[in-house]
Amino acid sequence: MIMLGDRVVLVTGATGGLGRVVVKRFLAEGAKVAAVYRSEDKLKDLKDYVGGSPALSGFKADVTDARSVASMVEAVVKEHGRVDVLLNIAGGYTGGKLLNEAEETALDQMVTLNTKSAYLCSRAVLPGMIERNYGRIVSVSAKNATPRGRRAGNIAYAISKGGVITLTEALAEEVSKNDITVNCVMPGTIDTADNREKMPEADTSKWVSPEDIASVILFLSSDASKAVSGASIPVFGKS
């Protein structure tokens, strides 16, 4: 068991298919979880899903908006005193069209949601981490951003998740003198209820479970991984 003690863990995308499982796992490990949400209904679902833990608190924000992110982080620090761990899980997918058919806005949308969100949230927690000389940042990229995951119709998404890898490597370098690590995971298709509904014919045995991804994120958030920074870890399942 990897103990997190009473680490304060800020989780974006906490109400999503992967985020909710990560939140549950971190609570089970003793962390205080500050969950970023957009809709009250989804926060309530998350609270129900984890069994109403008092160590879970919700903070509303649009992670693509710098001002919203800044006031959210300020609110978390006001309530918990600090952010020890940031998990950049918020993200999304638009795709399915070849570049010659794709909308002009697709790239902006993907980069804003998947890359800028991680950039803004990391930027907002860093001053506190540098001041206390401690921090763990774990972001979620995707297999599609790697040579093994290249697929037709995914260019904007792949670029945006490639940006998460670049952010991870470059920021790890920037904070290498501090006890702050910056890593990301690159999931293949995740076995979520959403994906099962959208792809009813797919071979789900190849998908990666959110629980398995949560275990890797937990390791990267713990003191056990203090020697690992700038890494992009494949969590492809059997794909």
Ligand SMILES: NC(=O)c1ccc[n+]([C@@H]2O[C@H](COP(=O)([O-])OP(=O)(O)OC[C@H]3O[C@@H](n4cnc5c(N)ncnc54)[C@H](OP(=O)(O)O)[C@@H]3O)[C@@H](O)[C@H]2O)c1
């Ligand atoms: N699903 C897959 O197969 C797969 C594969 C590889 C990588 N990934 C990546 O893994 C991560 C989690 O995926 P998932 O399947 O759990 O996705 P999901 O179920 O769609 O959850 C996405 C989460 O991000 C939040 N979010 C989206 N836009 C936001 C914004 N502007 N401000 C604040 N929060 C926002 C959503 O909030 P709401 O609930 O309010 O919408 C939700 O909590 C994403 O980064 C995704 O790109 C997923």
